[in-house]
Amino acid sequence: DAKTTQPTSMDCAEGRAANLPCNHSTISGNEYVYWYRQIHSQGPQYIIHGLKNNETNEMASLIITEDRKSSTLILPHATLRDTAVYYCIVRVGGGNQGGKLIFGQGTELSVKP
Amino acid sequence: GAVVSQHPSWVICKSGTSVKIECRSLDFQATTMFWYRQFPKQSLMLMATSNEGSKATYEQGVEKDKFLINHASLTLSTLTVTSAHPEDSSFYICSAGLAGGPNEQFFGPGTRLTVL
Numbered sequence: 001d002a003k004t005t006q007p008t009s010m011d012c013a014e015g016r017a018a019n020l021p022c023n024h025s026t027i028s029g030n031e032y033v034y035w036y037r038q039i040h041s042q043g044p045q046y047i048i049h050g051l052k053n054n055e056t057n058e059m060a061s062l063i064i065t066e067d068r069k070s071s072t073l074i075l076p077h078a079t080l081r082d083t084a085v086y087y088c089i090v091r092v093g094g095g096n097q098g099g100k101l102i103f104g105q106g107t108e109l110s111v112k113p
Numbered sequence: 114g115a116v117v118s119q120h121p122s123w124v125i126c127k128s129g130t131s132v133k134i135e136c137r138s139l140d141f142q143a144t145t146m147f148w149y150r151q152f153p154k155q156s157l158m159l160m161a162t163s164n165e166g167s168k169a170t171y172e173q174g175v176e177k178d179k180f181l182i183n184h185a186s187l188t189l190s191t192l193t194v195t196s197a198h199p200e201d202s203s204f205y206i207c208s209a210g211l212a213g214g215p216n217e218q219f220f221g222p223g224t225r226l227t228v229l
Contacts, residue, residue, distance in 0.1 A: 034217070043117075043206050043220035044157065087156075100147060101208070101218060103157040 004088045009108040012082075018075040020107050022088030025069040030092055033064060034101065035073045037084040044087065044103075047073065078111045085109070116140055117209050119221035126197055127229055133193045134224045136207030142187035143209035147218070148180075151204040163190045197228040 005023040012018040024033065035047040048055055048062045050071075055062045061074040075082055087106040091099050116139040126132050136146055144165050149157040161171045161182050169182035181193040190209075194201055204225055208218040 036220075038157075041204070041223070041225075043119075043208075043222045046217040046219065049217060099210075100159055100162055102159060103149075105156050 004090060004104050006086075006088055006104065006107045008105065009110070011110050011112055012075075012078045014080060014111055014113050015077055018078040018082065018109060018111070020073040020075075020086050020088075020109065021070065022073070023070045024088070024090045027068050027090050028092075031090045032092070033062065033068075033071050034089045034091065035060070035062065036087045036089065036101075036103075037082075038087070038106075039081075039084045047086075078109075080111050080113065083109060083111045115211055115219045117207065117219045117221040119205075119207060119224050121224060122222065123225040123227075125227045125229065128198050129196055131193055131195045132197055132226060133191055134205055134207075134226075136190045136192070136209070136221050138188045138209040138219075141209075141211050143211070144187060145210050146184060146190040147208045148182060148190075148192050149206045149208070151206060151223075157206060160192075194226065197226070199228045202226055202228045 032049050032051050034049040036044040038044045048057055048060050050062045050064055064071045085106040085108050087103050089101050118137045120135045146163040148160045150160050151157045159172050160175045161169045163169045163182045163184040165184045165187050171177045179195055184190040204223050206223045208220040210218045
């Protein structure tokens with residue numbers, strides 16, 4: 001699976017959009033981009049995933065560049081409860097629910113009042 | 114939907130004893146479950162992939178005889194830490210994939226193991 005690079009930490013003001021970048025320059029054509037987050041001392045929570053088109057759900061939006069070498073997770077209106085470590089992971093998807101996830105160090109997002 | 118539970122949520126044991134952690138998919142069937150370990154201020158490290166009805170596949174550097182994994186049904190996988198020592202103290206997390214569903218995996222809440 002391709003390696004990802006994320007900033008170690010970011011701050012965001014409550015109510016503003018949080019934009020979390022991820023670089024995955026070695027991504028293969030059949031690899032999806034997944035985002036998870038982990039609130040302190042809890043299990044990770046799935047946020048969103050995509051292949052090449054931008055995706056949006058009730059939690060966030062995922063913007064993938066045309067060359068697929070980077071992506072941005074957008075939390076449109078960050079709240080204090082969004083404070084967590086956010087992980088960007090690339091792996092083979094396509095219905096392979098047995099595909100393992102390899103976690104990097106992630107971005108520690110702090111949402112401040 | 115897609116809830117994964119773990120039991121116990123925390124456990125304290127003496128050095129040399131064995132500890133069993135259960136991972137259950139409550140409202141879906143999971144042919145594959147994964148076990149992770151997380152030390153303080155570190156990321157999750159994949160330990161093994163557990164497939165229902167077959168032997169688990171362990172990641173490099175993970176001792177299969179120390180971390181016994183059993184996946185006896187489509188809703189239950191267990192991790193047994195045998196002869197636990199203080200260095201095994203960690204946060205153990207399981208995840209399960211939704212068979213036939215979307216691609217995401219669902220994670221349990223984790224089990225905090227402290228070995229005295």
